[in-house]
Structures are given as C-alpha cells and as structure tokens.
Amino acid sequence: MNQQTSTFPAIQTQNLIKTFDKVVANDNVSFDVRRGEILALLGENGSGKTTLMNMLSGIYFPDSGSIEVDGKEVSIRSPKDAFGLGIGMVHQHFKLVDVFTAAENIVLGLPGKLFLDRKASTREIREISERYGFQLDPDKKIYNMSVSEKQTVEIVKVLYRGADILILDEPTAVLTPQETEQLFTTLRNMKADGKAIVIITHKLNEVLSVSDRVHILRKGKSIATVNTPETNQQELTEMMVGRAISLKIHRPLVEVKEDRLQISGLNCLSPEGVQALQNINFTLQSGEILGIAGIAGSGQKELCEALAGLYPVSSGSILYHPEGADTTDIVGKAPKEIRDMGITMAFVPEDRLGMGLVANMDMTDNVMLRHYDKGRGPFADRKRSRGLAEGLIDQLEIVTPGVSTPVRRLSGGNVQKVLLGREIDSAPRVLIVAYPVRGLDINSSYTIYDLLNEQKKRGVAVLFVGEDLDVLLELADRILVLCGGQVSGIVDAANATKEEVGLLMTQVPEEVDIS
Amino acid sequence: MDTFINFFNAAVLAGTPLLFGTLGELLTEKSGNLNLGVEGMMFMGAISGLAAVFLLELGFGFEMSGGLAVLIAILFAFLAGALGALIFSILVVSFRTQQNVTGLILTIFGIGFGNFFGEFLGRFAPGHAVTISGLAREGFSGLHIPVLSDIPVLGPLLFQYNILVYLAIGIAIVMAIFLNRTRFGLNLRAVGESPATADAASINVTRYKYLATCIGGGICGIGGMYVSMITTGGAWVHNSIQGLGWISVALVIFATWSPSRALLGALVFGALSIMRFYLPLGIPMQIYDTFPYIATILVLIVTSIRQSKEHSPPGLLGVNYFREER
Numbered sequence: 001m002n003q004q005t006s007t008f009p010a011i012q013t014q015n016l017i018k019t020f021d022k023v024v025a026n027d028n029v030s031f032d033v034r035r036g037e038i039l040a041l042l043g044e045n046g047s048g049k050t051t052l053m054n055m056l057s058g059i060y061f062p063d064s065g066s067i068e069v070d071g072k073e074v075s076i077r078s079p080k081d082a083f084g085l086g087i088g089m090v091h092q093h094f095k096l097v098d099v100f101t102a103a104e105n106i107v108l109g110l111p112g113k114l115f116l117d118r119k120a121s122t123r124e125i126r127e128i129s130e131r132y133g134f135q136l137d138p139d140k141k142i143y144n145m146s147v148s149e150k151q152t153v154e155i156v157k158v159l160y161r162g163a164d165i166l167i168l169d170e171p172t173a174v175l176t177p178q179e180t181e182q183l184f185t186t187l188r189n190m191k192a193d194g195k196a197i198v199i200i201t202h203k204l205n206e207v208l209s210v211s212d213r214v215h216i217l218r219k220g221k222s223i224a225t226v227n228t229p230e231t232n233q234q235e236l237t238e239m240m241v242g243r244a245i246s247l248k249i250h251r252p253l254v255e256v257k258e259d260r261l262q263i264s265g266l267n268c269l270s271p272e273g274v275q276a277l278q279n280i281n282f283t284l285q286s287g288e289i290l291g292i293a294g295i296a297g298s299g300q301k302e303l304c305e306a307l308a309g310l311y312p313v314s315s316g317s318i319l320y321h322p323e324g325a326d327t328t329d330i331v332g333k334a335p336k337e338i339r340d341m342g343i344t345m346a347f348v349p350e351d352r353l354g355m356g357l358v359a360n361m362d363m364t365d366n367v368m369l370r371h372y373d374k375g376r377g378p379f380a381d382r383k384r385s386r387g388l389a390e391g392l393i394d395q396l397e398i399v400t401p402g403v404s405t406p407v408r409r410l411s412g413g414n415v416q417k418v419l420l421g422r423e424i425d426s427a428p429r430v431l432i433v434a435y436p437v438r439g440l441d442i443n444s445s446y447t448i449y450d451l452l453n454e455q456k457k458r459g460v461a462v463l464f465v466g467e468d469l470d471v472l473l474e475l476a477d478r479i480l481v482l483c484g485g486q487v488s489g490i491v492d493a494a495n496a497t498k499e500e501v502g503l504l505m506t507q508v509p510e511e512v513d514i515s
Numbered sequence: 516m517d518t519f520i521n522f523f524n525a526a527v528l529a530g531t532p533l534l535f536g537t538l539g540e541l542l543t544e545k546s547g548n549l550n551l552g553v554e555g556m557m558f559m560g561a562i563s564g565l566a567a568v569f570l571l572e573l574g575f576g577f578e579m580s581g582g583l584a585v586l587i588a589i590l591f592a593f594l595a596g597a598l599g600a601l602i603f604s605i606l607v608v609s610f611r612t613q614q615n616v617t618g619l620i621l622t623i624f625g626i627g628f629g630n631f632f633g634e635f636l637g638r639f640a641p642g643h644a645v646t647i648s649g650l651a652r653e654g655f656s657g658l659h660i661p662v663l664s665d666i667p668v669l670g671p672l673l674f675q676y677n678i679l680v681y682l683a684i685g686i687a688i689v690m691a692i693f694l695n696r697t698r699f700g701l702n703l704r705a706v707g708e709s710p711a712t713a714d715a716a717s718i719n720v721t722r723y724k725y726l727a728t729c730i731g732g733g734i735c736g737i738g739g740m741y742v743s744m745i746t747t748g749g750a751w752v753h754n755s756i757q758g759l760g761w762i763s764v765a766l767v768i769f770a771t772w773s774p775s776r777a778l779l780g781a782l783v784f785g786a787l788s789i790m791r792f793y794l795p796l797g798i799p800m801q802i803y804d805t806f807p808y809i810a811t812i813l814v815l816i817v818t819s820i821r822q823s824k825e826h827s828p829p830g831l832l833g834v835n836y837f838r839e840e841r
Contacts, residue, residue, distance in 0.1 A: 080717050096714040097705050099824055108705050109716030114697050143824050469568075 008071030009034045010196035011056065011087070015307070018051055022413055025051040027220040029065070031335030033165070035460050038187060039195045040207040040228070042240055043217035044441035045413075049200050052166050054215070057089040058082040064433040069165075088163025090154045092170045102243040106157045125276040128159050132189045135182075147296055165196045172206055176295055177469060177502035184210045188478035195450050202240075202441070204233045204247075206469065216240055239434055241442060249449050249474040251494070255285030259321055260461035261307070261343075268485075269303055276302040278486045280316070284430065284461045286323075289452060291476030291493060292465040295505050299485040300465045304432050307463070308345040322429060341437035342429035356419050359408035363389040363400065366407055367422050392421040396447070420451060431455055434465035449475055469498050483508050520671050522786070522793040525649075527680060530785020531558070532746065534683045535738025537770060537777045538690060538764025539596070539760070544722045544767060545694065547707035549833035551618025553691025553735050554760025560736025561743040563595030565751060566636055568647045584647065585678055588740050592797020596736020597729045599625055603617065604728045607723055608834040611835045615744035622760070633751035643726040647750035652749045679741050685776065686734060691774040703727055707829030710836035720836055733750035735760070763812040770819050771826035786812065790823060 009032035018026040026048045026472050027482035033039040043049045049062055054060045056067065058076045066073050069085050076082050082089070096105050109119050125138040134152050142150060152172060158166060168187075172180045187197055187210060201207060208228060216223040216239045239243050266280040267441035279301050284290050292300055307318060313331045320341065321327045330338050356365050368385040389403040396417045400410050407415055416436055422429065433452065437445040452475070456462050466472045472479050476493045488508040491501060536553050543550045549557075571577040578586070603621050606612045636645050655677050658664070663674040672828070694700040705713040706723045716719050717751050742755050762784060769784075770777035784807050791803035 079715065080719075083717075095715045097708045097712050098830065099708060100701075100705070100828070104701060105712075107701075109702060109713065109718045110698075112698055114699070116696060116698055116701060140825070301609075334584070 008266055012068045014066045016062045019063050023188055024220050029222050029370050031195045031215040033198050035196045035210040036191055036194050038191050038210055038215045040211035041197040041200045046231055047217040048220040081163055086164045088158030088166050090168045094150050098143045101139050101141055102153045106160050122225050128156055132186045136255055147174045167198045176505050177498050201454045218242055252453055257287045258283040259283050260286045262319040267314045268306055269314050276485050282480055286459045286461045289456050289462040289464050291472035291479040293472055293479050293501055294482035298482040303435050309333055309338040344423045344426055344428040344430040355406050360406050362404045362406055396421050413440045430461045432463045469501055481505055525789045526786035529789045530781040531680050531683050532738040532741045532759050533763055534781035536735050536760055537766040538686050539731040539734030540763055540767045544832055545703050545707045545829050546727035547829055548728045549614050550603050552603055552621025553763050554597040555622035556732045556735040557739030557756045557760045558625040558629030559595040559599045560592035560739030562632045564592030564740030565743040568651050569645050572648055579651055583652040584651035592736040593733035597733035600729045600732020604725045608724045614833050647749040655744045662732035662797045663685030687774045687778050709830055721827050762807055769814040
C-alpha cells in the first residue's frame, strides 16, 4: 500500500475530544504522522496518550473531531475497522497465547480456509522477518520466549495483517538497552520501507534517538509538535510537565558505612525444581542504595523474597549485622521474625496491588496489616493505624478523598506511596524495594527517589530493584546485575556505562568477579 | 484368549458413555468454561432419548425400525444435553455467574429432570416402566459388519460393537482434527487460553463459548442416552447414570485435554468398572466398585504433580471473561 506516496499524511486528527463522565481525556488533540517517518508521542501518565491511541485503533470512539487517513475522513468503530485502514497497534501488555507457537499467534483470528496451512504462514512470516531484520523462529512456543521475542511476535503479527501504520505503546519498557537498539534498527527499516510509525514513550533519550518529530501531550491537550533534531531533553520535559524541573537524580554520599547484610553462596530452587538463584554473593551496606539490574525474570523476585524469608533457600547464608547487636543468620527464619528485626520489603508486582496491599481495603486497614498483632487481646488497634495513615497522607502528599477510601481507587503513584510509606514507617534497617516507580510519571517518580535517598541518609541499607538503567545509574551507589539467577557483576554506578550494565544483563562473564 | 476378548468387549461397552461425557466436557473446557453439570446433562440426555422413542411408539403407535430409533434417540439426547448446556451458557457467559456453582446446580437439576420424567412417564406405560419395543432395541445391538466382523480375533475384538461405540470414536477423531488442524479449532483454543487475546484478534469470544459449550453438552447427552438404551437395555432405571458424569470430568484431566488420550482413558476406566466379573481377586465386590474412583484420585494427584505447559488446562479455565477488565 506504500505506493500511495500522496502528499497527505498517513493519519491526521483534528480537534479530537473524548470525555469520560466529566473527565476530559482528550481535549482538542490535533496531530499528524506521515509515511516514512517515526513520530514520538510524549506525555506523562494521564496525559491522554492511551486514549488517543485507543481512538485510532477502534477501541474508543471520539465525541467530536475528525480522523483522516491519507486525506480521507474515516470513522473507526472497531479494531476491525482500524485493521481495514492498515492501522496496527502493538500493545504494551502482550496479547499472545502462551501455549501457541509464534506462527499460530500470528494467524489467529484471520479469515481463511478451514484447514490451517502452516507451511505457507511460516514462509510468509520468514519473509517479513528477513525484510525488516527481525530474529524470529515461527515454530517457537511463546512460553519459551524472552520478552523481546514476544514483542517481535506482536510486531510481526501486525505487519502480517498488512498494517502500514504502526502504533507502538511503550515498546521499550521491558527491553534491555541492546534489545532496544535492535528494535530501533527494525523500526528504521520499516520507516525506510515507507511505513508510518507512532511510538508512545516517556523516555526522553529514546525519543531523541529514534524519532523524526515529537508531539507532546499534556493533560489531554496538544502542546506542540517539534522536529527532533531541533530540540533537547530539557525543552521536552518542560513542555511535557508544564514547568521547568531538574532531571538530575541526587545521589547523596553517606560517609560512614557498615556492612548490614552479607549474602554468601545463596542457592534457591523454584517449586518446579529449576535453579532460581545460583551462588549469590554480595554485601549490602548501611547508607547505600544497591541497585539490582537484570532482564525481567532473572531472579530479582526470588532474591527479594529470599531476603524477606518468603522464598525457600536450599543452601547458603544471609548474615545480618544489626547495629550494636550480634550477627544472626536469617536463613530459615519466619518472615515475621525477619521483619521484626528491621528487614522490610516493599515489592511492587506487575499488577501493583497483588502483593503488599489489599485493593478493596482502605488505607487504615492496609496500614494495619503491619500492626494487626499490636492491639489488646484479640482486638486490633485501629486508632493507631488510622493516625498513621493520616500522617502518611500529609507527609507524602497522597491524593485521596480520605483514609477510608479503598486503595484500589487511588492512582498508581499514590498506591505506591502508601506501600512505601507503610514500610518506611516501621523504621527499617534494611529496605527492599522492587519496581517502586513502575508506571509512575516523572513527578511521582522523583518523590519516590527522594524518599529512598532520605532513608539512605538515615543509614538504612536500601536494595532497589529497578527496570530503568538510566535511573539505576544515577540513583544507586552500586549496581548488582543479575543474569539467569546468577550475579554477573557488581559495578560502581558512578563510573559504569549503560552498555556495560546492559552487556552484563545478557551474559555472565567467564570468570565471575565477586567483590 | 476368549476371556480377554470378553473382558476387552465389556471394557469398551462400559467405557463408551464415559467417552461421550469426556469428549463433551473436553470441548466445553477448551472454550474456558468449566461445566460441572456433566452428570446432569447425561441424565437429561438419558431420559430424553429414551422418552422420545417411547412416546413415539406408545403415544402415536409408531412402529419404527432400529435404525430410525437410533437416529431419534441421538437427536433428542443431543438436544436435551445441549439445552442443559445452553442454560449453563446463558448464566455463565451472559450473566457471569460463578461457573462451579452453576455447574453443580445443573447437575442437581438434571438428575431431578431425569428421574422425575423417568418415573412420571412410567405411569402411562403398560408395565409401569418406560421401555422401548424389541424392534427399536435392535438398532442398539451389536453390528455385524460383512467381512470385518468375521476376521478371527480382530473381528470380535474391534468390529462387532453397537453403532454408538463407533460414533463416540468418530467424534473423538473429528474433534482431534478440529482442534489441532483447523482455523476454528485454533480460535476456540485461543478463547479458552486467553479470551482477551482472542478478542483483540477479532474472534467472537461469546459465540465460541456458547457453541462449544452447547455442542459439548449435546455430546454428554448422547452419553446419557447410551446408558438408558444400552447399559440398562432400553428401559428407565432410577439413578442409572450413577456418577459417570463425575468420572468424565476427571477423565478430561486424565486425558490432559486431548481427545486421542480420552480414548485411552475411557477404555481404562471402562475396564476398571467391570473388572470384578473378569478378574476374581477374592475381595469383596464393593472394593472393586471403588477402583474407578481411586484411579480418579490418583490421576488428579499425578497430573497436578507433573506440571507441563503442554498438558495444562486451558489458561483461563473456569474464569468468566469481561471485556471491560482488559
């Protein structure tokens, strides 16, 4: 379809308005994307990026305004209509059937003959892969694939259906730097082939490296469209946030440090008998933030849970050196005992509310989960928890109608503040946080970083499991890299490069340097 | 040798109603619906198939050949089972009720439905029992296939069963091909594994769930009719299904959701249920009766220990799909 090198843009929207109840999600959004270019759509959470894309892919229908494809006004009422116009969406959360092969997922739901022609579909998928430089085995099952392979399947799926306008929703959120670079190479190949590509992201460095133009949304409104070569990070941030903010993450230095946790020879088996953690050795010091980097599923979750006493340890020791008290080995101790010693964990799982907070309970009750045994006799002490919850709202500027609102009604950033605030309140000596800024916008993220730095300055040993390498490199003192359940290296964050860490994420060096 | 052939024949005959139940439930579960009402749907099929032939003969004085009786029985048993499954689908797919509870209700309803009509219609019958004529019954007796049935050993072993046995095997083969080789089979499996993915691929999730569940229920119904026509010889016997539906639900797990393994599972369970007549071990009869249930428990334990992706239940089995919750 790319022969239509018309003068019209591939997609042009004019004054799109979409409201939900009284909330205006999109307010007069006008943007365009041309064939043979990559447009970055930049905006904070809640700025209306997803609403806009959902209108283009047929999930929502705009209240008013127009959408033009190749200069012709269209009405997109279902995902099918969108496909008919050649618009393909690659969602952030993959929509794939785990037990199917890549090829089966790609042909799923397409009309055709009664019997599947696996050979023909495999051949076509290979052709598409070669054309754009994808690495994809059509006969591989999804559950055997890495995250980046799954993403490749999603993209090929859209191309196989003949899309020539691609919309990618935060495609790099789950990729390593190397994988991201590979993705960008294929995107550039598609661009050269005349496809129109929209990439939604809030990572500024990626915007600058891959896009041709940037369209910025703020609070549902179109702010500006700028040519990428003529802008910079600072300018983009100001347009996105609406005011000047410093992008620098502070890394305060703490002079006096002492060893807090000493992990040696730690091995863990998963319930399926797979070695989840293999010979883990490291020391966590007070007054430092130790970052944990790694591809998703490299043992981060298992490591955190092993430290908190939630994951069975098959061998090795975790020595805990509290201030002015005797060293104890916490392996085999009950989670509650470990927590009482001052080792606390705030794990933010993918669904955010799954572990740690009970979605349907209010703030008071969620805070009480940590103090349920502090009351008199069989009665819980509600008053204390309520006071605490109210304190958290003031301290951390949590936006909520009140302490009795169920936490599921709070926005992501506020939920995370409740979770972290509760853990910090217990005055821990070791604080384990996993993905605390997942899905948060810039403002909330910086509040969380400040919180963690404050803890660090108080002499707390912080273990920070993160996804964004840029953040880890700026915030953490040292970075421990996990790869397939092993420590592939520990680097000094101030002197390390992203490439160095990225490489460690994908392979364990021949001689593991444990220091 | 003769004892073995007899034993094998008896195992096949006892295993066939289980095979129908298993295949019906298997198809249902592939769509992500866990319908625990198999027992009830078998009861509904049992009485409907029998009553259709009975009423045509008695009420209309209609003399039918064996072949026609078989067709009528299959049709009505299928419709009755599908009706039960339709009730289940409306409640579960459209009104999003909890699947386990709904299935149990369907079982209770079906048992009552079967026994009530079985006994109620008996009041109008000459011998106060719902029975069909000898002529109609002939349709359900063992076949004699020229040449094939006369092969020594193989003939009696494989080629002289009643028509329903071959129907069950045929359904198993067609279902295996459907699920693994056709586009619609792929779509159906996607609906059970991940309805949100199927929905995004513009597959009509609701339609697939309804169709698979209703056709599955119909197949279960034929299994019930097998009991009333063959096991009890064309006469209504109170509580004749006796837990076959429940064993079928377990057999789906035993077969790890594969129609071809369902063939093997049904044969094994059929053999267990008639073992006491062929393998005297000098133990009380009641202990023999427990064998299928003990095997079911063992199967459940083994399959839950041996977790493999290929042999797992459909990803979102038993979970209702709400598009808004994507």
